[in-house]
Structures are given as structure tokens and as C-alpha cells.
Amino acid sequence: MSKPQPLLEVRDLKKHFHLGSGKTLKAVDGLNFAIERGETFGLVGESGCGKSTAGRTIIRLYEATGGEVLFNGENVHGLRGRKQQEFRRHMQMVFQDPYASLNPRMTVGNIIAEGIDIHGLYTGKQRKARVSELLQAVGLNEEHANRFPHEFSGGQRQRIGIARALAIEPQFIIADEPISALDVSVQAQVVNLFKKLQKERGLTYLFIAHDLAMVKHISDRIGVMYLGKLVEVTTAEELYANPLHPYTQSLLSAIPIPDPEVERTRERIILQGEIPSPLNPPSGCPFRTRCPMAMPECAAVMPEFKEVKPGHFTACHLY
Numbered sequence: 001m002s003k004p005q006p007l008l009e010v011r012d013l014k015k016h017f018h019l020g021s022g023k024t025l026k027a028v029d030g031l032n033f034a035i036e037r038g039e040t041f042g043l044v045g046e047s048g049c050g051k052s053t054a055g056r057t058i059i060r061l062y063e064a065t066g067g068e069v070l071f072n073g074e075n076v077h078g079l080r081g082r083k084q085q086e087f088r089r090h091m092q093m094v095f096q097d098p099y100a101s102l103n104p105r106m107t108v109g110n111i112i113a114e115g116i117d118i119h120g121l122y123t124g125k126q127r128k129a130r131v132s133e134l135l136q137a138v139g140l141n142e143e144h145a146n147r148f149p150h151e152f153s154g155g156q157r158q159r160i161g162i163a164r165a166l167a168i169e170p171q172f173i174i175a176d177e178p179i180s181a182l183d184v185s186v187q188a189q190v191v192n193l194f195k196k197l198q199k200e201r202g203l204t205y206l207f208i209a210h211d212l213a214m215v216k217h218i219s220d221r222i223g224v225m226y227l228g229k230l231v232e233v234t235t236a237e238e239l240y241a242n243p244l245h246p247y248t249q250s251l252l253s254a255i256p257i258p259d260p261e262v263e264r265t266r267e268r269i270i271l272q273g274e275i276p277s278p279l280n281p282p283s284g285c286p287f288r289t290r291c292p293m294a295m296p297e298c299a300a301v302m303p304e305f306k307e308v309k310p311g312h313f314t315a316c317h318l319y
């Protein structure tokens, strides 16, 4: 039996920014991964490693420098005109900052209905009913439609951002650090809302976060990025139980363990130094300058991103 076609497939995706100085910043430099229908794929890595650029390039807010994005088997980066418009309906984005991403002069109802209006889906009573349904789906109520963003808390604003993304019934949502700006007490509620909506609507997510603790409870599979590249991809369970890449191991060792006895005695891997500038990345493996396991080979040759166990991919000379 052949495997079902993934909803999204990213092949050797690249986004390079050409800076005024004649330099090239390789923000995203050759990503390969696929996301199955109904799955949540967590994309993780330190600030500046290229997560947002990857998300924005996939949804085509940026033109890719190279590679392909297949949605339902079709290369969406080649689409123009009506077909592009059609694709836009199926993919939506939720942004990190719920303060900056909502227009302060628009009512919540008009913000949520923006996509409905652009795509001409509903008008009048139907539009109003749709907005009410969306507000309820995200845990708000229909009276909120006439209010303005500043009247809401951070968590509520993120709920509005989610309702806006859902309005045109997309199949796929890219959530770019949707809980990073929220109070810790509110983060779990918003994660639970994402899960509930996924179940109810059969959604597929690319869920971006800067640490592994945040994606643990929502991801089916996880990709770890470092300096524009994926260093490891596997199921969430396997990643937490058997992390292969030294970078993933260091990220996991930074997450506190609830058991105080284990927490007190366990070994932590503290990384030396800062992330190198993507304008001037190290030769060979980009992680080698901070890697506790670095070998001479690592400076000479970029390790290939390959499947080292069934479904478990990593780019490291140790394997």
C-alpha cells in the first residue's frame, strides 16, 4: 500500500535575504519535511534560527529563494491569479504578538470577517451569524463583535486572532509562536483551544515555538532548527525519549523536570557561546562551534540530513 499524500510537503526550501551591503543572509537554507493531514508539526529553535521566515515563506508572504512547497501535491509557489487566491483560502497564519497583529481601529467583528469579505463568502445576516459562531468557537461571545481590540486581554486577543484565521475555513494553519507573548497561566488555555479546534475541524497545524517545553503537549512530530537548517525531525514521543542531535539534547536538558529529586541530580548541558551570525555561519556543521561532541570532521563537512532510524531524521556526523 502506498502512503497517503501529506497535506504539506516542503522540499529543500530556501529563503535568502540580500542585504544592502551585498551580503546574503541565509535565513532558511534547505528545509525538508512533510505534514500529514490532521497532524500538528512543531517547529522549534532559538530566536533568529529562521522559524518565522520558514512559516512566512511556506504561506508565500515571502517568495522562496529555492525549493518547493507542495500543498495537496501541488507546488503552490508556482501558482498565479485565481489558483493562488484559491490556495490562500486553505492556509492561514496566527501571529505571535496579539497586540500588534490586530488593527486597533477595526471592531472585532470586522477583523474576524476580513477574510470572509475579501473572498466574498458571506454578507448580511449570514456574515453576522458566522462571526458569532467563530467568537463562540474560540471561547468569546457574540457581544464582543462590536468592541475594539484594546478592550481585551492578551489571551482574548489571541483568541480573536485565531477566530480570524478560522473564518474562511482553512485546512492548514501556521501558528507562529502564538503563546510566547502570553502569561504562563494563559498559555495552556490557548494550547487547549488549538487542540479543541483541531479535533472539531480536522485542522492541520505548523506550530512554531522557541522552546521544546511549549510544543510538547500539542505536537505529533517536531522539527528542531538551528541557523536556518533542520537538525532533527521525529515524533514528539521519540524526540523526548531519544534525542539524537547534541543540540536537541541541550534544549531538552534546559527544561525543568517536575520531580525535585530528579531535577536536583540530573545533568544539564550548558551550551557555550552565542548562536553564530547567519551572515557568517561556521564551515561544515553549523552547530559545531557550540557542540560538546564536535570532531575535526564537523568543521570540514556539512552532515547530511538523513533518516537514521525509521521516521527519525538528523543531520549529525555521530550517526
Ligand SMILES: Nc1ncnc2c1ncn2[C@@H]1O[C@H](COP(=O)(O)OP(=O)(O)O)[C@@H](O)[C@H]1O
Pocket: 017, 025, 027, 045, 046, 047, 048, 049, 050, 051, 052, 053, 054, 278
Ligand atoms: N525581512 C528580513 N530581511 C533581512 N533579514 C531578515 C528578515 N527577516 C528575518 N531576517 C533575519 O533572518 C534570520 C531569521 O529570522 P526569523 O525567521 O525571524 O527567526 P526566528 O523566527 O526563528 O526568530 C535572522 O537573522 C533575522 O535577522
Ligand SMILES: [Mg+2]
Pocket: 051, 052, 053, 176, 177
Ligand atoms: Mg519568529
